[in-house]
Amino acid sequence: MARFHDLEVTDIHKTIRDAVVVTLQPVNGAAEEFDFTQGQYLTFRRDFDGEELRRSYSICAGKGDGVLQVGIKRVDGGAFSTWANEELQVGDTLQAMPPMGSFFTALDAGADKQYLGFAGGSGITPVLSILKTTLAAEPNSSFTLVYANKGVNTIMFREELEDLKNTYLGRFNVIHILESDAQEIDLFTGLVTEEKCAQLFEHWIDIQSVDTAFICGPEPMMLGIAAALRTAGLDDSQIKFELFASAQPGRAKRKAVSQDAASSANQTTAAITLDGSTQTIQMPKDATILDAALDNAMDAPYACKAGVCSTCRCKVLEGEVEMVTNHALEDYEVEKGYVLSCQSYPLTDNVVVDFDQ
Amino acid sequence: MAEDMSIESYLAAGGVLTNPTNVPPRYRAELMKLMATFVDSELAGAAGFADIINQGPGIKERIAAAKIVLEKTDNADKVLRIMGEFGANTERYATHHPWTARLDRDADIGQSRSEHDMRLAVFNYPLNGWADAVMMNLLMGRAVAVQLAEFSMVSYQPLAEVFRAVAPIEARHAELAEEGVIKLLEAGEAEALQASANYWWPRVAASFGSSASEKFEGLQAIGLRKTSNAELKTRWEAEAGAILKKIGLTVG
Numbered sequence: 001m002a003r004f005h006d007l008e009v010t011d012i013h014k015t016i017r018d019a020v021v022v023t024l025q026p027v028n029g030a031a032e033e034f035d036f037t038q039g040q041y042l043t044f045r046r047d048f049d050g051e052e053l054r055r056s057y058s059i060c061a062g063k064g065d066g067v068l069q070v071g072i073k074r075v076d077g078g079a080f081s082t083w084a085n086e087e088l089q090v091g092d093t094l095q096a097m098p099p100m101g102s103f104f105t106a107l108d109a110g111a112d113k114q115y116l117g118f119a120g121g122s123g124i125t126p127v128l129s130i131l132k133t134t135l136a137a138e139p140n141s142s143f144t145l146v147y148a149n150k151g152v153n154t155i156m157f158r159e160e161l162e163d164l165k166n167t168y169l170g171r172f173n174v175i176h177i178l179e180s181d182a183q184e185i186d187l188f189t190g191l192v193t194e195e196k197c198a199q200l201f202e203h204w205i206d207i208q209s210v211d212t213a214f215i216c217g218p219e220p221m222m223l224g225i226a227a228a229l230r231t232a233g234l235d236d237s238q239i240k241f242e243l244f245a246s247a248q249p250g251r252a253k254r255k256a257v258s259q260d261a262a263s264s265a266n267q268t269t270a271a272i273t274l275d276g277s278t279q280t281i282q283m284p285k286d287a288t289i290l291d292a293a294l295d296n297a298m299d300a301p302y303a304c305k306a307g308v309c310s311t312c313r314c315k316v317l318e319g320e321v322e323m324v325t326n327h328a329l330e331d332y333e334v335e336k337g338y339v340l341s342c343q344s345y346p347l348t349d350n351v352v353v354d355f356d357q
Numbered sequence: 358m359a360e361d362m363s364i365e366s367y368l369a370a371g372g373v374l375t376n377p378t379n380v381p382p383r384y385r386a387e388l389m390k391l392m393a394t395f396v397d398s399e400l401a402g403a404a405g406f407a408d409i410i411n412q413g414p415g416i417k418e419r420i421a422a423a424k425i426v427l428e429k430t431d432n433a434d435k436v437l438r439i440m441g442e443f444g445a446n447t448e449r450y451a452t453h454h455p456w457t458a459r460l461d462r463d464a465d466i467g468q469s470r471s472e473h474d475m476r477l478a479v480f481n482y483p484l485n486g487w488a489d490a491v492m493m494n495l496l497m498g499r500a501v502a503v504q505l506a507e508f509s510m511v512s513y514q515p516l517a518e519v520f521r522a523v524a525p526i527e528a529r530h531a532e533l534a535e536e537g538v539i540k541l542l543e544a545g546e547a548e549a550l551q552a553s554a555n556y557w558w559p560r561v562a563a564s565f566g567s568s569a570s571e572k573f574e575g576l577q578a579i580g581l582r583k584t585s586n587a588e589l590k591t592r593w594e595a596e597a598g599a600i601l602k603k604i605g606l607t608v609g
Contacts, residue, residue, distance in 0.1 A: 041376065056378045100442060101376055102515045219367040226371070237521060241514055243375045275383060275575075299572070301386030303393030303475045306453050310444040311389035313382075327446040356382050 004045060004095040005030040007068070012090055015156045019073040019122065020085050021060065024094065026068070036099035038063055038133035039126045039214070039242065042070055043097045045332070048079045052332040055080040056244060058125035058216075059099065060157070062132030071156060073122035103242040104130060105212050112140040113211040118192065118225050120148045120217025124156050126242050127216055135168045142171045144205055148192040148217065151181040175204060192221050197228030207232040216242040268319075268346035273354040274298050283346065289314065289321060289353055290341035300341065300355060307343040314341045319351030368579045373514045377443050380513070384579050385443065388513055390475065391581060392440050395508075396450070397476040399433035404456035405484055406494070412487040418540075421533045425494070428530070432523045439515050459483040462556075468563045477564040485553070488546050491537040492553035496561045498531025499597040503589050504565075512580025539604060551606050558608060561597075565590035 007030075011023035024042075026034045041058040055078075061069040074085040088094075103126050115134060119127040124147060131143045149155045161174050176183070177192050187199055201207040213234060215225050222241060229239055271280045272293050283292035290312050293300040302312040307325035316337045321344040329338055341353070364374075364381050374380055380388065407426045413419035433451075441447040454474055460466065460481045468478050479497060484490040505524040511517050541550055568587035576582040598608050 043378070054378075056376065102518060103375065219362040219364075219372055223367065223370050223372050226373075236510065236517070241373050241375050243373070244379065301390055303390055303397070304450065304453065308446050308449045308453050309389065309393055309440060311386060311393060313386075313444075327449050328444050330444065333444075355386065 004097055005033060007034075007094045007096055009088060009090050009092045009094060012088060015071065015160075016154055016158075018085060019071060019156050020088070021069055021071050022084065022088065022094075024068045024070070024096075027093070030098075033098040034068055036063075036068065037104050038129045039103035039240075040099035040101040040129075041103075041126065041242075041244075042099060044080065045095050046080060046083070048083075052335070053080050054332075058101075058103075058129065058242070058244075060125040060128045062129055062136060064133065064136045071122060071125040071128075073156065101126075101242070103214065103216070103240055105240065107134060107137045109137060109139070111138045113138065113142075114206070114209045115141060115143045116205065116207075116210045116213040117143060117145045118148075118213070118215045118217060118221075119145065120192065120221045121150075121154070122156060123216035123218075123242070123244075125216075127214055128157055128160070130214055131172065132164065135164070135172055142173075143168075144173045144175070146175045146177060146192065146197075146200065146205075148177045148179070148221065150179045152178065175200070192217075192225060194224040194228045194231075197225055198231070201228065201232055207234075210234065210238075212238050212240065214240045214242075216244075219243065268348070269350050270346060271318075271350075271352045272296075272298060272300075272314075273352075273356055274300055276356065285346050287345070288342055289339070289344045289346070289351070293341070302342055305342045307340050310340065312341040313338055314353045314355040315339075315357040316344075317352040317354055319346065319348040321346050321351060321353075365579070368512055371512075371580065373512045373517070373580070375514045380443075384581075387576060387579070387581055388511075388516070389440065389443060389445075391508070391511070392436050392516065393475040394477065396433045396437050396440065397454075397456075397474045398480050399429045399436075400451065400454075400456045401474070401476040401480040402497075403429035403433070405459065405480065406490060408457065409484055409487060409490040412490075414487065414544075418487075418537060421537065422490075425530050425533065428526050432526060435519045435523065436516065439513075439519065442515075468566060479557075479560045479564045482560060485556075488541050488549045489553040489556070491534050491541060492550055493557045493561075495531060495534035495538055495600070496554070496557045496597055497564070498527065498534050499600065500561050500564055500593050501527045502531060503593045503596070507582070507584050507589055510583055535600065535604075542604060547605070554601060554606055554608070558597075562590060562594070565593065 006027045007024040008027050009022055010025045012020055015021050036059050041056045043054055043056045045052055045054045057070040057072050060071040061067050072081050072084045075081045117127045117131055131145060134141060135143055165172050165174060177188050179191060183189050213229050215222050222243060226239055266285050268283050268285055269280060270283050270292060271278055279296060279298060281292060281296045290300055290302055303309045308327045310328035316339055321339055323339045323344045325343045326340055329340060364379060403426045406422060410419050410422045413422050437447050437450060462483055462485060466478055466481060484493060505520050505527060509517055509520040509524060538550060566586040573582055573585055601608055
């Protein structure tokens, strides 16, 4: 299992009004673990009012930049992104897991490839890492970026992209599509939809020569672009996606602990929610929640039954259970009330568990 | 940009997920089961085949068998690593369980899994010598090819990519098995091979699951399945049947 490491903030600057670029330096000899691949992301954790939040942000630096940088755009109501934009300071320490993700393709210095990237808003961060790395590592390859934003003033890394155009003259091209700001060419105004892509493929992008396409943006945009790419003849192995849903899970509520004390009887009333429906069953206290669910013909998920794989994870909403073995859930998950149902025996006379959370 | 789209409708429209952070709970559960089924089957298959290596009639056969054991274990590792990103304890997972354990050759378990792992039912039956192992590998190898073609399209992109990378390796295992069967036929082992084909055919067929699976539609809606169990099984029956016919054996 991946572990968290300390990273020191060595630089922080705004790229637009509500987005910061944070430069990080691994401490305590963890540098090797943070030797990332272009397009990967870091998962951070931080305590907010006693509750741990985890958020993932893509690395925006290229391999050759010699730094570890992430871009964090402030999301309305987002505790972590607001904190990073307003309070985070140089010299602070952040905790993150080593880079993860597979939003990249292998590079080859001898390759002569055409890449096409699509980014929506802050979806630019991993695409920027990919295009910088690729242009540097493959001197014969070209990269076209279609970059969707609301308006000119919300374009993250705008100047950096202009600089890259100059550095890689003839090999790097950016098409800005702006939702609300009019541009000289009508086609470049509006949303990046399937139809818009099809039009771009007619005159602006030679789609037949594209080897690999990268897409990172909100869900509807990804669907539209993918559909247009497939229509144009690309197959699934040529299309790389990265999705960070616009709604990352909100703050989890605290586990509600039932006040009634455990009684002497061996029976528990368990309300088990699975696939949207709840069954209330009587079960002995020496049976696991998982077995009780399976015995009652509920199709509860499990695999190893040894507390190792975490497939059977569920959340205790009321009452208490004892989890005898846990090799999979982390402390923060347990604090939120998650248990491995294959290892959990009821302690109270009533328990309410949910496999859908 | 219209950003208010639920993950469920995104998946129903053919969208793909790319990391554990925004995978819904029920999707996570089904994905974990799918991955555990693959990992357990590969580990159990490799463990069973490991015992057969020394029964290979020649050095080439032993190299082929050892290669299959190595690569199936490696394929299990690739998927287990994705399970690790969801929190599975990968070190412990690989060793917590006796993967060589088998039932009796005559046990009749249909499509049921054992109590403690998710291997496909077919991997609970013991191999009965070299020729039997090669025949099992041929029939199951073709089944794996059909199943991997289906699962190479799952909506969790990191897993789809692993399956696409693994598919040609597994296909090669089935080719090695076919070469092995032909060699055995030349050595006059037709009768034993036909008996093995008869034994394994219904058991491999059962690994495609129930044809009346109620879960299929739910899995289809989240992009974890595309083709029905019955259709996949029919595809395998045609392909594997054609191979048996080509080498002069019949479908049991």
